[in-house]
Structure formats: structure tokens, C-alpha cells
Amino acid sequence: MPTNYLRRSSKRAPQPSRPPSRTEAAAAAIQLTIAGIALRVRVEPTPSADRLLAALPLYSIAETWGDSIHFGIPVRGGRDRTARLNAEVGGLYYWAEDERLILVYGPTPISGKGEIRLPRPCNLIGRTSDDLSLLCKVHPGQKVTLNRI
Numbered sequence: 001m002p003t004n005y006l007r008r009s010s011k012r013a014p015q016p017s018r019p020p021s022r023t024e025a026a027a028a029a030i031q032l033t034i035a036g037i038a039l040r041v042r043v044e045p046t047p048s049a050d051r052l053l054a055a056l057p058l059y060s061i062a063e064t065w066g067d068s069i070h071f072g073i074p075v076r077g078g079r080d081r082t083a084r085l086n087a088e089v090g091g092l093y094y095w096a097e098d099e100r101l102i103l104v105y106g107p108t109p110i111s112g113k114g115e116i117r118l119p120r121p122c123n124l125i126g127r128t129s130d131d132l133s134l135l136c137k138v139h140p141g142q143k144v145t146l147n148r149i
Helices: 004-009 047-055 133-137
Strands: 029-034 037-043 057-059 067-072 085-086 091-095 100-104 115-128 143-148
Touching: 037 047, 047 115, 057 067, 057 085, 100 115
Parallel strands: none
Antiparallel strands: 029 037, 029 143, 037 115, 057 143, 067 100, 085 115, 091 100, 091 115
């Protein structure tokens, strides 16, 4: 009986706040370097982005497909709520079925008029607002590096 009285009359201690996730705690940016062209990518708080940040630094080989560059990464995961079939210029997307990142700087071969279409629905990782005009000089086989800023 006295225990119940103490439970009812005592004030609850404040609950500790949850620790910030990796994307909240970090500066939430990565540097993507393709053939010597460095781009700053602002990372979105998504599950795919969290897995990518945990795996950095990463190195790969660039491949081109229309006005996009894609490359394999050793990060596994499925589609999340940000998966989309249409892309935005400057968007960095994770293609879960092929474990690849796709950086879009223009239309792909399957794009229709006024749209940029991805090969499959891809998860949004982040966006860059840097100048993408130099990316048209990237050739297949060139080195890609991803580092946390």
C-alpha cells in the first residue's frame, strides 16, 4: 500500500531526449569527386542516406547514361519513402536493385519531354546546387570518391 501511495504522489523524472541521428548530428553533407570535379551534396535525413554516411569513405568507377553518372557502392538496402521514378537536376539517388548511386545533371535516354526519368524508382540521398556543367566531360572508367565533409 505505501508503495502505491509513493508512485501516485511522486513526480516523474523528465525523460532524457533521444540522441540525434547520424544525419542530424553530422553536417549532413558529403563531397562527391568525379574525375577531379568536386561537388558538395547536402544529404537528406533518409534511411538510405544514413546507410551511405555510415559506409563513407567510398571509392568507385563512373559510368555514364545520358546526362547522368552512376556508380556501384557496397551499401545494401531497399526502397524507402523517398523512392521516385522522376528525378531533379542535381539530385543524388540510390538505386537499391543494383546497389548504385545515380547523379543526375540532365535527361536520361528514357526521359520524356520535360522530365528526367530514372531506370527504376530510386531513393533520394541528397541534392547539390553546385555547377554541373563540367560533368559532361566525365567518361566511363574515371574514379569516383565520396567523403564526409
